[in-house]
């Protein structure tokens with residue numbers, strides 16, 4: 322099964338997961354950046370294969386210090402720093 326396929330099955334099964342959790346659960350041999358790349362493909366193919374009825378849902382990342390939410394997020398990735406307070410304590414984006 323391809324990594325993309327396995328990610329789709331995993332996300333279908335249940336919980337919102339961070340890139341890091343996806344790596345853990347699937348035992349993937351790649352880093353978070355690589356998972357985000359896969360997630361972008363997953364998002365596209367889920368959308369396409371279902372004729373628009375199904376989509377990858379993202380819970381947006383937010384700052385753990387001031388609560389700033391990264392709403393300008395088009396695609397899965399991990400912001401490194403909060404634009405409002407400069408904190409690096411960013412709760413990562415989760416996918417379902």
Ligand SMILES: [Zn+2]
Nearest residue numbers: 384387403406
């Ligand atoms: Zn902040």
